[in-house]
Amino acid sequence: MAKLELKDVRKSYGPVEVIKGIDLTIEDGEFCVFVGPSGCGKSTLLRMIAGLEDITVGTFEIDGDRMNDIAPAKRGIAMVFQSYALYPHLTVRENIAFGLKVRKTPKAEIDSLVNEAVTMLQLDKLTERFPRELSGGQRQRVAIGRAIVGQPETFLFDEPLSNLDAELRVHMRTQISELHTRLRRTMIYVTHDQVEAMTLADKIVLLRGGQIEQIGSPRDLYERPKNLFAAQFIGAPKMNIFELEGDFVSLRDQMQLPADAQYCGIRPDSFDIVPEGNGIMSATVRLVEYLGNTCLVHAQIGSHAPIIVEQPVGSKLIVGDQVALKTMPNALHLFTKDGCRIN
Known part of the structure; x- marks a missing residue:
């Protein structure tokens, strides 16, 4: 069991408060991801959970037990860092077993745990290699294996894939997801990659x-962002935002929008390009990006910054084309002047 609770948790460095009152419950077996822009406090929060940073104010509990003053090694937590932090003079097997040997675990138990980990992570043919003989993805799997054999109740991942290339990131994402399915342990993962x-x-x-700006499932944050920040941070390409004045004041009447709606958000894949006169707005094509399975059309509407419209690959648009854009009312995300969600 590993249910984690943070109650009004704050962190200050001198007069500078960097964590400003976090209330959060992470259920046993849940895969929770901390995401946000650089400097938002996600890694600091993770290190407070691990016990690597002191909590200035507030309480951190695991299964109802206060952890503020408990040493990191006694929290039942294992951490995987952005840096692999492998011992270069030790083999894969020796790196994975190192923590168990320090704790004086019986050799038979070490062998059993290491064998199980290397099989799970598909490292069984690499156990006698040294870190310098491994790829980045293999090194990260060794670091994860070292965490697994300690049999923690909670795993913490601090941007573990940021040093890998795009293809390896996708592969390792899959492996970490499969690992969670197998182990069913509580996992907290920090990333700036939405x-x-x-x-x-x-x-x-x-x-x-x-x-905290918003908590929810991936679907919750994508389909019902709580505010303008969440609307534009989650989703790639990001949501198009229109202020309902100037070039877009007519949207209010056309779409029968409420009086307190100051901003309207439309995701790129919610637009259709239709014949002139049938759309809610007209635009000029400025750039077309071909992505293989789709095209991203960058279009200019008056003096507004270019918007992005996602189109099928069969689209024949070229720079300079005039297009009409249409969307459905249920695709609109409406926000007040303060940036809070309306509908």
Whole structure:
């Protein structure tokens, strides 16, 4: 069991408060992802859970037991860092077994745990290699294996894939997801990559400026962003935002929008390009990006910054084309002047 609770948790460095009152419950067996821009406090929060940073104010509990003053080694937590931190003079097997040997675990138990881990992580043919003989993805799997053999109740991942190339990131994402399915342990994963957050998480915690902006499933954050920040951070390409004045004041009447709606958000894949006169707005094509399975059309509407419209690959648009854009009312995300969601 590993249910984690943070109650009004704050962290200050002198007069500077970087974590500003976090209330959060992570259920046993849940895969929770902390996501947000650089400097939002996600890694600091993870290190407080691990016990590597002191909590200035508030309480951190595991299964109802207060952990504020408990040493990291006694919290039942294992951490996988962005840096692999492998011992270069030890083989794969020796690196994975190192922590068990330090704890004076019986040799038979070490062998059993290491064998299980290397099989699970597909490292069984690499056990006698040294870190310098491994690829980045293999080194990260060794680091994960070292965490697994300690049989922790909770795993913490601090941007573990950021040093890998794109193809390896996708492969390792799959392996980490499969690992969670097998172990059913509580996992907390820190990333600034919202694609990783969307594909891995049971629960996403979106952070900004040391505070929680929204908590929910990937579908919750994508389909019902709580505010403008969440709307534009989650989703790639990001949501198009229109202020309902100037070039877009007519949208209010055309779409029968409520009076308190100040901003309207439309995702790129919610637009259709239709014949002139049938759309809700007209635009000029500025750039067309071919991505293989889709095209991203960058279009200019008046003086507004270019918007992005996602289209099928069969689209024949070229730079300079005039297009009409249409969307359905249920595709609109409406926000007040303060950026809070309306519908």
